[in-house]
Amino acid sequence: MEEILNNIYQMTAFSDIIAANGTYLVMYLLAFVLLYLGIVKHFEPLLLIPIAFGVLIANFPGGDMGVYQADEAGRIVDASGKVLAENIWEMSLPQIAHDLGLMNFLYYMLIKTGFLPPVIFMGVGALTDFGPMLRNLRLSIFGAAAQMGIFAVLIIAVASGQFNIKEAASLGIIGGADGPTAIFTTIKLAPHLLAPIAIAAYSYMALVPVIIPLVVKMLCSEKELRINMKEQDKLFPSGQKMKNEKVIKIIFPIAVTTIVALLVPSAVSLIGMLMFGNLLKEIGSDTGRLFDTISNSIMNTATVFLGLCVGATMTVQAFLNWTTIGIVVGGFFAFGLSIASGICMVKITNLFSKKKINPLIGATGLSAVPMASRVCNEISTKYDPKNHVLNYCMSSNVSGVIGSAVAAGVLISFLQNMSI
C-alpha cells in the first residue's frame, strides 16, 4: 500500500516541486503576478496573458512544456545534467516535437528561426496609422532621441564585465521598447539569452503605464506638462497641409522601405514587413482582404504563439540566475533612459524654439505603440482636461518604431559576424 502511494506521489508534480526547494514556487508566483497585471490591471492583456500562462505551464515538472535552451553547439542538457539532444540544429522538427515536446517544436520552428518577429511587425504595420506622424513631421525626430537608452545600457553592460558586447547589445535593445525587435536582435546576437530578454522586454512594455509616469514625474515640471500643443499650433502654425492624404500615405511606406533598405539593409526584415502591412492598409478596398487577414488572423495567431513560447522559455533553470537578474535590472535602465533621453531632447529643443513642445512627446519616442501615447495623453489630461496630446505623441511614437528597428539593424550589422 505504501509503495502504491509512493508511486502515486512520484507520478504527480509534487515530488519534483518539493525537491526543488521552492524554486518552482517562485516561477508560479511570477506567473500569477503577470496574470494579475494582465487580467485585473489590463496591462497589455493580449501579450501578458499568453506570456504569463506560458510561464505557468512551462514550470510543471514532467509536463514537457518548458523550452530548453541549446548552447552554441546546439547541445541541450536538462537540470539534472542529462543530455537531451547532442545537436538540435541537426534534428528535424518532428523529432524535436517527439523528443522535447510540443512547446520546443513551436519555439524552434517559430521563434528561433526568426519567423515570428517580422510577421508581428507586418501586423503592427497594418494597425499603424502614419497620419499623425505625417501631420507633425518635426516631432518625429524625438523617436530618434529615445533610442539613447539602447546604446547607453550597451556601454554600462559591457563595462560591468558581466556581458560580452553581443550580449550587452541584446540587453540594450530592450530600451527600444519593441518586443519583436528585441527578439529579432537577440536571436541574431545572443540566442542563449532570448528567454530573459524577451520576458524583460514584454514585461516592461506591459508596464509602460507605470514606468512612463515614474520617469515623467522625476524629470518634468507641472508647467511643462501643461504645455498645450493645439494652442502652440495656433500661435505658430506649421507650413504644409496635406491636400491628398491618401496618396501620401500610399507612397510613404514604399519610399521609407526603399530609403531604409539602402541605408541599413539589416533592418529591412523588420521595416520592410512593417511598411508592407501598412501599405496593404492604406491601399484600401483593393487589398482589403489581405489587410483583414494580416491585421486579424495572422497577427492574433502570431501573438498567441509568440506569447506562449516566450513565456515557456522562463523555466526555473533559465530564469533564476544572476545573468537573468542582470538583464531584468539592465532592461529597466534601458527603458527608463530611453524615456528620459526623449524628454531631455524636448527640453533642449524648447530652449531654442519659440514654439514649445510638451515633454510627454519626447517620452513617447520609444516604441510601445500605441500604449505609450495613451499613457502620456492620460498624464496631460490629468493636469489639463482639455490638453489632448495623443495625436502629437503618436508622431514620435510611430517614428520610435522605425528608430528602434534601425538601431537594431546597426547592432546586427556591426556585431553579427564579430567573433567573441
Next chain:
Amino acid sequence: MITNDIYGALQLLVVGMVTVFLVLLIVINLGKLLIWAVNKWAPEETVAKKAAPVAKAIESIDANTKAIIDATISQITGGKGRATKITKL
C-alpha cells in the same frame, strides 16, 4: 578584452545614434517632399459628402444635446464629419 569591448560599445553609440538620427531626418524630409509633391501634382482629395437625411431619432434628442454632439464630432473630425443618426441606448 573589456577595454576593447567598451571602445566598441562607444563606437556603436556614436554610429548607432548618428544613423538613427540620419535615417529619421531623411524620413522626415522625405515626408515633407512627398507632401509638397502630392500637393502640387496630385488632385485634391474629395471627401464624399453623404446627403443622407438626418434620422428621425435625432428629433427626439433635445437641441442642446444635439448641439453638443455636433460640436464634439466637428472637433474630433476637423469639421469633416457629422451626425447622421443618434440613438438613445
